[in-house]
Every structure is written in C-alpha cells, then in structure tokens.
Amino acid sequence: MNIWLIMLAGGLITFGMRFSLIYLFGKFEISETLRRALHYVPPAVLSAIIFPELLIRNSSLDISLGNTRLLAGLVAILTAWFSRSTLLTILVGMAALFLMQWL
C-alpha cells in the first residue's frame, strides 16, 4: 500500500476514534474491561517491536555478545529506567552502539 493511503487511512481511523464518543455521547459506553485493556496497548505494541529489533539479526535469533544492538538496547533500558528521559535514552543508546561497532 502506498504511504499516502496508509497515512490517510490511519488518520481517518485516528480522527474517528477521537470523534466517536464526543459524537455518540450518551448512546454508547466503554466497558470496564475495554478500559482496562487499553492501558496495556502501548507496552504490548512497543515491546512487540522492540524485542525483534534487538534480538533478531539477519532473520534469526541472536543472543550473543556479538549482537551490538542487543547490548546497546540493554544499556538504553537501564538508562530509561534510571533517567526516565527520552532524549538521554536515545543519546546513550546510540553512543553505546557506536562505541561497540568501532571496537
């Protein structure tokens, strides 16, 4: 699919969800279970992207010290945990990857 079609469809869906209950006020309620489930969407989707990015190299699982992205990712996870800063996490993670690729 063309990137413009993706953006258009994604944008329309996003707008639709923002508009949905403002428009349907009083006619539709969000159940407690759905409400609860929505909290888990960001960590689930993002982890489903992060794990393969760090652990899969050339289409196979690579858990070794030679996997620089895995090691740099672990450094970034620690940085994120202690600093809670997006910018610092990216900078430290990138720096770790550079260093390891150079060494």
Added chain:
Amino acid sequence: MSESKKNFVEGVRSEIPLLIGVFPFGMIYGALALNAGLSNLASQMMSSIVFAGSAQFITAQLVHDAAPGLVVVLTIAVVNLRHMLYSASLAPYLKDLSIRWKFLLSYLLTDEAYAPSILHFEKEGLATHKHWFLLGAGFSLWFTWQVSTAIGIFLGAAIPESWSLDFALPLTFIAMVVPVLKKMPMVAAALSAGVVALLAYSLPFKLGLILAALVGIAVGTLLESRQTAEVKK
C-alpha cells in the same frame, strides 16, 4: 478580554510545560521518519494527517521494515484506541457544541491536549466558553508539533546514513515503555508481547506484531482482573 479569548489563552498557558517536552520529540520524529525512508513531504504531512506521536513513530518503523499497508493501518488503529477514552471522558463537556466545533476539537484531541483540559473542565464544570481552553491547548500543541517536525526533517537530512540512525526508533520505544513498567501486569504484558513477537517473527505480513500485541494486552488485562478480584475477596 472576552471570555472565549481568556479561556483560549489559559489553554495555551497550561500547555506550555508539555510543549517543552514535545518539541524535541517532534524533532526526533522528523529526523527518524526521513531516515526510515519516508519523503520530506510524507514525513511532514503525517504530523498533520495522523497527528499522534507514538503512532507516527511506529508507522515510520513499520514502513522502514516494509510491513504491508494493512498491518500498518491496523497497528495505528490499535495504538490509537486509547483516544476513545479521551473522547468519552470529554463528551459531557462538549455535548452542546455545534458539529463543526466537535470536528475541530476531535482533530486536536491528543494525549497532551486532553490532560490539562480534563483537569480544567473538572474544576470549572459546564461553564460556557470552556471549549476555547481545549482549542488553546490543542492548537498550541498542533502548531509546535508541525514546527518541530519540520526542524527535525531539516536536521535529519544532514545526518549521514552510516550513523545507523534507524536504531534510534527502537530506542525511542524503549524510552516510552520502560517508565510505565511499574506494576507486575504491565511487566507481564510487555514481556509476553515481546516473546510472542520473537516466536511469531516468521509469520507473513508482519502478522506476528499484531498477534504479539493482542497476547500482551490479554495477559496484562487478565492479570489485573485477577489481582482486583483477589483484593475484593
């Protein structure tokens, strides 16, 4: 100053602390979208067509990984489902507005516009003109997001490809996930989604991503329900 103008300015003012965090985030998005292979124009336009930070980063990542369009759209939908919560929560305060206002405010309804607005509405109640507050918060965020995206694209174009900037996308995701991993169900949701993503990696059309996300969401929700049930006993 008229009531509506006063509310608008108040909305802008309440948004300023958030804008300080959003600005670098928008720049990072611009640079990374470009690096992921989107054109200047597409990178910029996504910030106004989709206008949702995390979904835009994820779209850039998935386009970079050559995921099929349908999977990208489905992922955007899942990631942005939470906006229905904001929509539901603001609905009683906006119910008497014209459909044009509802359209405009819905378009501007991001996490960052929602947060200060709901606090303001809960305090002020159903006073007239209060929707101008949401407009002020939403518009200042929208404007900042467009400008910071443009600067990011400009700077991103200067970064050489040998810098493996594509790695900054998963790093951005790490920075988003790690701080929310405070309770056990959250950790379990993240870990189970990650492990399923690895196991299902070879599924066609990146369907492993959708499967992994659904498993993670289910695991987190079930664990939380069980915890709540145990507390009630």
